[in-house]
Amino acid sequence: VYLCLNILQSCNLFEFSSFIAYFSEMFIPFYTGRVIDVLGSHYQLNEFLSALLFMGLFSMGSSVSAGCRGGVLLCAISSFTCRIKVKLFQALTKQEIGFFETIKTGEITSRLSKDTTLMGRTVCLNVNVLLRTFIKTVGMISLMMTLSWKLTFLVLMETPLTGLIQNIYDTHYQRLFQAMQDSMARTNEAANEVVFGIRVVRSFNTNKHEAERYDERLNETRSLKTRRDIVRAVYLLAQRLTGLGMQVLILYYGRLFIQKGQMTTGSLVSFIIYQSDLGGNIRTLTYIFGDMLNSVVAAGKVFNYLDRKPEISTDGELKPDQLRGRISYCGLSFAYPTNPSKTVLQDFSLELKPGQMTALVGPSGEGKSTCVSLLQRLYEPQGGEILLDGQPLKSYDHHFFHKKIAVVSQEPVLFSGSIRDNITYGLNDCSMEEVEDAAGKADAHDFIQTLEKGYDTEVGEGGGQLSKSERQRIGIARALVRQPKVLILDEITSSLDTESENKIQQALASCLDQTLLVIAHRLKTIEKANQIVVVGGGRVKERGTHEELMELKGSYYKLREELFTQTDSPVEA
Incomplete structure (x- = not known):
C-alpha cells in the first residue's frame, strides 16, 4: 500500500484530474433538480439556460477528468506491479537453498505471478476507489443536508446495517479466498511436477493417473470458487434489498415533506439521485475495506517473502588481492x-x-x-x-x-x-x-x-x-x-x-x-x-x-x- 501511494502521489495529473472529476460529479444531480424545478414552476428562460449550462459543464468536466484519471491510474498499476514482481524475484533469488527445499515450486510461482498481479490491481484500484468514494461521500452528505437534513439522517441509518452485512461477508469470503489461493498453488505444483518429470511419466505410463490427479486438484479449486461465488451472490442480494428498502422509505417521507412544503419536487429528485449514489458509495466503502483485507492475504505472503532474511548471510566484505585457495x-x-x-x-x-x-x-x-x-x-x-x-x-x-x-x-x-x-x-x-x-x-x-x-x-x-x-x-x-x-x-x-x-x-x-x-x-x-x-x-x-x-x-x-x-x-x- 505504501509503494502504491508513493506511485499515486508522484502523479500530479492523477491528483488534479481526480479533484476535477469528483467536484464535477457532485454538482450534476444538484443542477438536475434545478432544471426540473424551473420546468415545473413559472418557466424562465434565463434560469433554465443557466441551470442547463452548468449541468452540461459539470458533466463535460467530470467525463474528461475521469478519463484522464483512469489512464494515469492504469499506468500507475502497471508500474507498481512490475516493481513488486522484480523486488519479489530479487528477494527469492537471495534465499538459501533450504528455503527452496521446504517451499514448493508451485507456491513460489503462484506468488510471483498471481499474487503480485492481484496486489497491483486490487491495492491500487482500491486506493483510487477509496479516495474517490470518500470525497464524493462527504460532498454528497453536505449537499443532501442542504436539501433535507431529515431525509439525510434517515439515509445514514442504512450505514450500520450495511456494515453488519459487509462484516459477515468478509468473514466468510476471506476464509474461502485463502483456501482457494492455497488450492491454486497446489494445482500449479501438480502441473509443474508432471512437466518437469515428463520422461518418468511416459516411462511408467502414468499419463492417466497424473491427469486424474490434476483433475482432482482442479475440482478442489472449482469447488472453493463455487462456494465463494455463492457467498458473493447472497451478499449482493442483501445489498440490493437494503438499498431498495431505503429508496421506498425516502419516496414515502419525501412525498410527505413535499405536501408540507418542506421540499420541492426538484429537490426530492436531486436527493433521490444523491441517495442512490450515496448508498452505493457507502456500500463501496464497506466493501473496499473488506476487499483490501482479501488483497492483504495475497500481499501478506508476498511481503513475507520480500521481508524474509536469508539464513545464510551475504554481508561479507573481504576481497583479498591474492588468494591461495587453502x-x-x-x-x-x-x-x-x-x-x-x-x-x-x-x-x-x-x-x-x-x-x-x-x-x-x-x-x-x-x-x-x-x-x-x-x-x-x-x-x-x-x-x-x-x-x-x-x-x-x-x-x-x-x-x-x-x-x-x-x-x-x-x-x-x-x-x-x-x-x-x-x-x-x-x-x-x-x-x-x-x-x-x-x-x-x-x-x-x-x-x-x-x-x-x-x-x-x-x-x-x-x-x-x-x-x-x-x-x-x-x-x-x-x-x-x-x-x-x-x-x-x-x-x-x-x-x-x-x-x-x-x-x-x-x-x-x-x-x-x-x-x-x-x-x-x-x-x-x-x-x-x-x-x-x-x-x-x-x-x-x-x-x-x-x-x-x-x-x-x-x-x-x-x-x-x-x-x-x-x-x-x-x-x-
Whole structure:
C-alpha cells in the first residue's frame, strides 16, 4: 500500500484530474433538480439556460477528468506491479537453498505471478476507489443536508446495517479466498511436477493417473470458487434489498415533506439521485475495506517473502588481492533443514591444499556431496566452520567468493540462450578469446565450431538441443572461464569419452596453483590424486595417496575391490 501511494502521489495529473472529476460529479444531480424545478414552476428562460449550462459543464468536466484519471491510474498499476514482481524475484533469488527445499515450486510461482498481479490491481484500484468514494461521500452528505437534513439522517441509518452485512461477508469470503489461493498453488505444483518429470511419466505410463490427479486438484479449486461465488451472490442480494428498502422509505417521507412544503419536487429528485449514489458509495466503502483485507492475504505472503532474511548471510566484505585457495574443514557438524534429526556430517575435518588434487570417495549418502554444498555456502553447518586461507567463508564478499570457487556437476544446468551466454553466465567483462580458451580446455571448442552459428547457437530450454556430453563440456568451460582458485568436479567425466577426458585432465593439470576437489572420479584419476579421502558415516575414515591406502588395506581397499572393475568403472556417487 505504501509503494502504491508513493506511485499515486508522484502523479500530479492523477491528483488534479481526480479533484476535477469528483467536484464535477457532485454538482450534476444538484443542477438536475434545478432544471426540473424551473420546468415545473413559472418557466424562465434565463434560469433554465443557466441551470442547463452548468449541468452540461459539470458533466463535460467530470467525463474528461475521469478519463484522464483512469489512464494515469492504469499506468500507475502497471508500474507498481512490475516493481513488486522484480523486488519479489530479487528477494527469492537471495534465499538459501533450504528455503527452496521446504517451499514448493508451485507456491513460489503462484506468488510471483498471481499474487503480485492481484496486489497491483486490487491495492491500487482500491486506493483510487477509496479516495474517490470518500470525497464524493462527504460532498454528497453536505449537499443532501442542504436539501433535507431529515431525509439525510434517515439515509445514514442504512450505514450500520450495511456494515453488519459487509462484516459477515468478509468473514466468510476471506476464509474461502485463502483456501482457494492455497488450492491454486497446489494445482500449479501438480502441473509443474508432471512437466518437469515428463520422461518418468511416459516411462511408467502414468499419463492417466497424473491427469486424474490434476483433475482432482482442479475440482478442489472449482469447488472453493463455487462456494465463494455463492457467498458473493447472497451478499449482493442483501445489498440490493437494503438499498431498495431505503429508496421506498425516502419516496414515502419525501412525498410527505413535499405536501408540507418542506421540499420541492426538484429537490426530492436531486436527493433521490444523491441517495442512490450515496448508498452505493457507502456500500463501496464497506466493501473496499473488506476487499483490501482479501488483497492483504495475497500481499501478506508476498511481503513475507520480500521481508524474509536469508539464513545464510551475504554481508561479507573481504576481497583479498591474492588468494591461495587453502580450504580447511574444521570439525563440521551438519544436518539438512528438511531432515534436522539426521546428522549427515559429524566432526568432519579436512584440509585441501593449493596446487593439489583431493578426491572424495565412499558409498552413496555418506556426505561427499554435502561437503561440496557447504563449501559453496548453499547451507550453513550447525557446528564448526570452513576456512578459506584461514578466514571463515562468510567473511568474504559474496560475488568475489563465488567467482573464485567454481563447481561442475554431473548434470550441469544450462539456460535458454546461446552457447556463449551459458559459458559467460554471470560475467559481464569476458572476452571472446577467454571464452574460446576455456572451451578449448574443456574440449568443447571443436564441436562448437562445427555448429552452424558456432558460439551463437541456441542451446534450447535446459540445453535440450545439445547432447549430454556436449552439455557437460560447456559446463566445464563455464567453470574454467572464471579462472577459479578452487575448482570442484562432481563426477563430471561420466558422460565423456576417454579422449575428451584425457584432454580435460591435461588442461586441469596445467593449473598448478589451483585447488582441485573431485568426487567419485574414475580409477586412473583417483590414483593420480595428491590426497584420497574416504568418507563414511559423515567422518573422514581414511586419507592418503592411492599407494598408501592400498597398502593399508582398509576401507579404500575394500571399496576399490567392490566398486572398481577391470574396465575402469566409476565409484558410485
